Amino acid sequence: QVNLQESGPGLVKPSQPLSVTCSVTGYSITTSYYYWNWIRKFPGNKLEWMGYISYDGSIYYNPSLKSRISITRDTSKNQFFLQLNTVTTEDTAVYYCARYTYYFDYWGQGVMVTVSS
Amino acid sequence: EIVLTQSPTTTAASPGEKVTITCLASSSVSNMYWYQQKSGASPKLLIYSTSSLASGVPDRFSGSGSGTSYSLTINTMEAEDAATYYCQQWSSNPPTFGAGTKLELK
Numbered sequence: 001q002v003n004l005q006e007s008g009p010g011l012v013k014p015s016q017p018l019s020v021t022c023s024v025t026g027y028s029i030t031t032s033y034y035y036w037n038w039i040r041k042f043p044g045n046k047l048e049w050m051g052y053i054s055y056d057g058s059i060y061y062n063p064s065l066k067s068r069i070s071i072t073r074d075t076s077k078n079q080f081f082l083q084l085n086t087v088t089t090e091d092t093a094v095y096y097c098a099r100y101t102y103y104f105d106y107w108g109q110g111v112m113v114t115v116s117s
Numbered sequence: 118e119i120v121l122t123q124s125p126t127t128t129a130a131s132p133g134e135k136v137t138i139t140c141l142a143s144s145s146v147s148n149m150y151w152y153q154q155k156s157g158a159s160p161k162l163l164i165y166s167t168s169s170l171a172s173g174v175p176d177r178f179s180g181s182g183s184g185t186s187y188s189l190t191i192n193t194m195e196a197e198d199a200a201t202y203y204c205q206q207w208s209s210n211p212p213t214f215g216a217g218t219k220l221e222l223k
Contacts (some may be wrong), residue, residue: 045215048214103171107161
């Protein structure tokens with residue numbers, strides 16, 4: 001059974017980096033042809049796709065975040081990571097990781113991250 | 118990027134009532150996907166490739182459309198269908214979601 005679980009700080013100060021981890025069980029993140037994504041939901045319910053790291057390690061970011069975002073992985077731990085730099089209060093959101101093949105079929109439960117001083 | 122405009126923003130339906138949610142794309146897309154999100158839960162895939170029902174989804178849900186206009190229909194509203202519904206495309210990068218339609222039980 002595929003399970004994704006996010007973990008991260010609940011609170012980040014403005015201008016600091018935000019880091020969230022997605023731990024995957026029941027499925028290898030190196031299995032062809034799956035893509036491992038970060039998606040966030042803002043207060044007010046808007047969903048924004050942030051980027052992915054693929055089964056072969058290739059990466060694609062949302063152009064709106066390209067200068068601030070980094071997605072990496074640790075295949076030995078079957079985890080992938082989100083780092084978002086220079087955050088502002090506008091980055092306050094629930095951060096989800098999700099698996100994609102032809103659709104987003106498995107999602108984590110989400111982690112709420114608040115940006116505040 | 119392709120902007121997806123959902124309507125209505127909010128709606129309410131009585132049990133047994135038919136509900137239709139529309140998603141208009143700013144450019145033509147080849148397929149639309151629909152997700153249901155209940156309060157406190159993560160989004161759940163309902164419909165893929167415009168009209169295919171995801172595993173375990175009741176057949177009162179259906180999807181249709183083409184080009185720039187797509188819709189999600191609930192044939193007979195049930196209490197458990199109260200949720201927020203999102204359309205989503207990945208015909209063009211980056212993938213985008215509609216703003217969501219909140220469906221309440223009347």
